[in-house]
């Protein structure tokens with residue numbers, strides 16, 4: 001079932017720019033420039049792109065905060081702007097920069113207020129809060145006023161707030177930005193757990209590609225307001241010809257390194273060989289090297305950061321298989 005659908009989605013902003021010493025001209029910025037989306041129930045989708053690509057603007061249109069300039073959009077079968085109140089009950093939203101908590105109240109009091117606003121039955125609310133408290137370790141700061149929370153604590157608090165009414169769709173804009181390693185792991189683990197149920201659809205923007213690797217099967221890449229990739233991380237690697245690399249350390253340096261069909265020798269060092277696997281498997285490569293005295297073998301997976309950087313900088317796809 002499609003829960004997020006957009007067709008030809010577009011948002012223009014009009015900005016004033018300097019045009020001479022005193023004059024200012026109006027310029028139209030197409031922040032989102034004809035985006036098509038179709039996201040099914042239970043999918044976990046990463047929405048990434050360089051700064052200013054249009055990610056937040058898209059999420060704002062999907063959540064009814066901004067009115068599209070053109071195009072069609074529906075979330076949970078509702079029109080986000082026209083049916084914003086109804087939609088609010090069906091979605092959860094975390095925008096890293098904004099809060100849905102009451103700044104001066106203890107965190108726990110914000111949750112009580114949210115329960116009343118969304119009219120969540122007490123037992124449901126208590127069950128969800130219990131789960132969040134244990135998975136996100138909220139207990140030590142539940143009585144602390146929100147203004148005194150650290151960023152990591154607040155983000156865990158925000159996630160909880162977004163989930164207490166049991167939304168079908170969760171939109172997260174940079175959920176791990178600025179968090180330390182432990183908090184990042186807590187948030188990712190929590191979201192993975194949430195996604196594993198298969199009921200909640202999750203769309204997240206991030207600059208931390210580890211979020212995507214840990215959480216999302218599907219990756220949408222946007223650049224200059226347009227979707228430039230829609231598929232799995234593996235498909236992205238395939239498109240850019242990324243290879244797994246096998247690094248072999250030998251007991252003795254070799255005069256002539258062996259050639260292996262289906263693998264390209266990329267580096268030869270002091271008793272060290274590095275092969276990129278083109279069509280051979282790591283097992284096949286090692287079988288070919290069986291006669292050598294091997295000290296150590298490691299496999300380096302292709303680097304998502306590297307592929308995405310190439311995509312952002314518009315490097316053409318030249319070495320794809």
Ligand SMILES: Nc1ncnc2c1ncn2[C@@H]1O[C@H](COP(=O)(O)OP(=O)(O)OP(=O)(O)O)[C@@H](O)[C@H]1O
Nearest residue numbers: 013015029031049050051052053054055056057058
């Ligand atoms: N309210 C606004 N008025 C004018 N221009 C805007 C406004 N909001 C966004 N823009 C412009 O629209 C473009 C897309 O911005 P958006 O915030 O959606 O990008 P983003 O992909 O979320 O970027 P980042 O990764 O930096 O958060 C940018 O050029 C931005 O300057």
